Amino acid sequence: MADSAEIDIDYVAKLARIELTPDEKEKFSRQLGQILGYFRKLSEIDVSGVEPSAHAHAVYNVWRDDVEGEPMSVEDALMNAPAKRDNQIVVPKVVDDA
C-alpha cells in the first residue's frame, strides 16, 4: 500500500473537483499520509477467498409495478437552482464558439 509520499494531491483534488489552496494541499497531504499509514494494518489481513460486502444485508432486484404517479413539478424541481430562466437551469457556456 501507498505511504504519504505517494499521494499526488493535485491529481486527487482534480478527481474530486475541488480547488485547494496551497495551505490546504500541504495540510491534507500530511494528514492523509498519516491516516493512510494507519490504514496499512488492513494489508496484514488474509482476505483470500473472502467475498466483499457492499451492504450489510444485500437486497437484489427490487421491482415495482409500472404505475403512473404524480411527479415533482418543474417549479419545485428548480426552486433551489442558483440561476434559472424559462424552466431551465442557466449555466456558463459549455461549448466554445467555433
Place this chain on the structure above:
Amino acid sequence: MSEEVFYKSISELEKMLDSRQISAVELAKAFIDRKNAVDSKVGAFISSNEGELLESARKSDERRAAGGKLSELDGIPVGLKDLLAVRGQKLTCASRMLENYVSPYTGTAMKKLENAGALFWGRLNMDEFAMGSSCENSALQTTRNPWDLSRIPGGSSGGSAAAVSAGECAASLGSDTGGSIRQPASLCGVVGVKPTYGLVSRFGLAAFASSLDQIGPFARSVRDAAVVLKHIAGYDRLDSTSANVPVDDYPARLSPDAFAGKKAGVPKEYFSSGMDPEVRVIVEKAVEKCGELGAEIVEVSLPHTDLAIPVYYIIATAEASSNLARYDGIRYTHRSSKAGDVVDVYFKSRAEGFGEEVKRRIILGSYVLSSGYYDAYYLRAQKVRTLIRRDFENAFESVDVILAPTSPTTAFKAGEKSSDPLSMYLSDIFTINVNLAGLPGLSLPCGFASDGMPVGLQMIGKTFDESNLLSYAYAYEQACGWNRCNPKL
C-alpha cells in the same frame, strides 16, 4: 421526577394532553420558552419556526377535542437533524453549500411522523454533512454539551442530542453512519437508537455513506424512543435498500423482565486499552446490573474489531466522495461567482461551499477509489467488512445481545481534538462496527463520571431484533433510572 414540563417523557406528556391538563399549544409554548431561555448557551438549533409550531399545535388540539387523536405522538414537538427533508423547510446539512436550500418534498420518516401528529420543532445542528464526532465541523454554528458548556455534545447528530438533553424538544431524529446517534446520546445523557440497516427509509435523508446511513430517534427514555421508532420504521419503495419486514409494536413489547433467561455477551476487545478507566468501571457496573436483572453474562470475541476504523473510513469516504458529487454548483447549491467556465463552477463552488473535514473526506474517498488503489483499499476494506460481519454472526450464535461502552471517554473539551482528524476518528471505535455489520444498536445513560459527565451503555442486537433490544434497554432503565437525571441550565 422533574416537575418542569419540558423534562417530561412523551408518555407523561401524552397523559397530560389526553386529560386536558395541558393543551398542545401550551406545550408548544413551553418548548419555545425553554429554547429561548437556553439555546443561546446550548446552540442546538440552526433554525426554528415558532409560528409553524403553534399553528400545528392548534390543529393537534382541534383533533383531540374532536376525539381524533392520530397517535401517542399527536401534539408532541420533535426536532430534526438539519439533513432531513420536510417540504418548505430549510435543509442545510450545516454547510455553506446548502445554506439557502429549501426542501421541495418531505422524506418518508418525516411524513410518517407528520401522519402520527408529531409537531416539527427546529432544525438541529450537526457536523457538516454528518462528518464528525463533536459537532465542531458545523459551518453554521457551535453546539455545546448541556451538562458542561465547555464541552462538545458529540456528533455528528450533536444538536439532536443536546436539544433533547436540554429539554428544548421532547424527542428528535438524527442519523447514524458510524455512531452519529449513539455517541452524542451517550455524551449528552439521553437515549439514542440506530436501527437495523433497512428498517427506516432513507428517502429524504441527505446521503453521506449510503450503505451505512440510518435515521433513528433520540429521546428521554427507552419507551419514548420505542414510540418514535415504531412510527418511522417500515418498508418504503422509495428507498431501494428498504427492508420488507414487519414492524413490531415496540412500546407494547417492553418488559422489565426482558433479561430473564437471556445471554448477554461482552466483547473482550472492547474493554482493552484506550478506554478511560472511569468509563470502563461505570460500564462494567452496568453490565453487572444486567446480570442481576437475569442475564447470563458471557465473554465473546469480535477479533476484527481493531480493523473497523480503517474499513469504515475507507468505505464511508469512498461512498461520500460519490454521494457528494451531486453538490456541483449547478442545480441546487451554492454557485461560485468567481467561476469562468462550467468545469470551473465545480472546482470553485466546491472549494467555497465545503468545509475542511468534508474536503478531506472527499479527497480521501477519491483517492481510495482511484485507479491503482481501488483493490488495495476499497475492495480490501469491503472484504474485511465481511469478516467484521461474520464476527457478529458468530457471537450472536451464542448470545442474545451484546453489551459494550458507547464511547471510550465522556464528552471532551471543545477544541481538544479538532486539529487532529485521526484522533477524532479513533473516538468512534465502539460504534462503527455496528454500522458495518448493519445491526441495531442503542445507547442509554448508565451513570456519571467524577467530572459530572454522563456515560452511555451500548446495547447491540441481532438483525431486525429491535423489539428485544429495546426491551433489554428498558429493563436496565427501569432498574437504574439514570435517564431521569437532567442537566442544570
